[in-house]
Amino acid sequence: MEKRRLGKTDMYVRPVGLGCMGFSHAYGLAQDKETAIQTIRQAYEMGYNFFDTAECYTGENADGSISYNEELVGTALKDVRNQVIIVTKFGVEHKGDHLELDSSPKKIRESIEGSLKKLQTNYIDLYYQHRIDPNVEPEAVAQVMKELIEEGKIKAWGISETDENYLRRAHAVCPVTAIQNRYSMMARWHENLFPVCAELGITYVAFSPMANGILSGQFTPQSAFEKGDFRNNMPQYQKEGYQKAEKLLSLLKDLAKKKNCTMAQLSLAWMLCKEDFIVPIPGSRKVNRLTENFEAQDVKLINYEIEKIDALLDSIDFDIFGGHSS
Numbered sequence: 001m002e003k004r005r006l007g008k009t010d011m012y013v014r015p016v017g018l019g020c021m022g023f024s025h026a027y028g029l030a031q032d033k034e035t036a037i038q039t040i041r042q043a044y045e046m047g048y049n050f051f052d053t054a055e056c057y058t059g060e061n062a063d064g065s066i067s068y069n070e071e072l073v074g075t076a077l078k079d080v081r082n083q084v085i086i087v088t089k090f091g092v093e094h095k096g097d098h099l100e101l102d103s104s105p106k107k108i109r110e111s112i113e114g115s116l117k118k119l120q121t122n123y124i125d126l127y128y129q130h131r132i133d134p135n136v137e138p139e140a141v142a143q144v145m146k147e148l149i150e151e152g153k154i155k156a157w158g159i160s161e162t163d164e165n166y167l168r169r170a171h172a173v174c175p176v177t178a179i180q181n182r183y184s185m186m187a188r189w190h191e192n193l194f195p196v197c198a199e200l201g202i203t204y205v206a207f208s209p210m211a212n213g214i215l216s217g218q219f220t221p222q223s224a225f226e227k228g229d230f231r232n233n234m235p236q237y238q239k240e241g242y243q244k245a246e247k248l249l250s251l252l253k254d255l256a257k258k259k260n261c262t263m264a265q266l267s268l269a270w271m272l273c274k275e276d277f278i279v280p281i282p283g284s285r286k287v288n289r290l291t292e293n294f295e296a297q298d299v300k301l302i303n304y305e306i307e308k309i310d311a312l313l314d315s316i317d318f319d320i321f322g323g324h325s326s
Contacts, residue, residue: 017050025059
């Protein structure tokens with residue numbers, strides 16, 4: 001089974017990873033703790049070996065207690081720790097309608113200790129700066145990452161939602177292994193970073209690879225999402241935004257039928273076949289969806305098919321959520 005190298009490290013992951021955010025929040029109340037742990041474990045057993053979480057991924061359980069995403073991931077994978085790649089992030093705190101950013105060296109040091117404890121491990125494979133902090137220079141963040149690598153607390157580091165300038169400045173101090181930016185057929189504004197990733201040997205981890213589910217073909221503006229589900233307010237699920245996406249959804253439906261796959265698999269295969277340094281991390285709470293996503297690596301698109309999709313994408317100005325759901 002194919003694996004993709006993380007940057008220039010000796011770590012290799014399956015082409016499709018698991019974004020674990022949804023187990024604790026973003027889609028209403030957190031999933032029941034035992035069910036979430038069992039689902040993450042089932043993902044490992046079906047072949048996933050790349051699991052993405054974050055310090056700020058917290059939600060509310062049905063009893064009102066806090067659901068810590070890192071704890072779910074850590075508990076599910078603690079006895080197979082050396083067989084998986086665990087990714088977490090620092091530097092962000094959710095404050096209702098906005099994010100509070102703090103990537104100061106002191107805060108990073110506090111965050112790493114908290115994450116190690118919740119994940120029940122003594123090292124993190126890939127540690128991301130979750131968002132760029134305008135008050136801290138990239139060189140300062142990279143220096144702390146260099147120290148954490150030397151101390152054995154992390155194996156590698158990355159940056160989420162970065163731009164080229166910040167990436168290059170940070171990389172010059174301590175090599176960056178991966179970036180994690182939004183990327184899907186409907187959100188292609190970071191494709192300008194592909195040549196940079198190829199040049200520097202950096203993996204592009206794509207979050208929201210199905211545009212928060214719309215590209216799966218399973219949801220419409222009439223779909224009922226529970227209270228607290230981010231999708232209730234996303235533009236692609238409003239009437240006008242959905243209408244803009246209908247031509248693409250129609251094309252995906254027809255092509256998926258020809259390829260004998262699902263629309264979700266086609267959406268993932270599109271980016272997997274584009275560049276060998278791309279690793280999408282779709283998320284789901286449902287085992288059948290996890291299986292479907294994982295098997296997208298078996299769907300192969302030829303250049304003509306990718307070009308046909310891209311030509312249509314170039315002709316549409318999508319209404320798509322571009323906020324902080326990562």
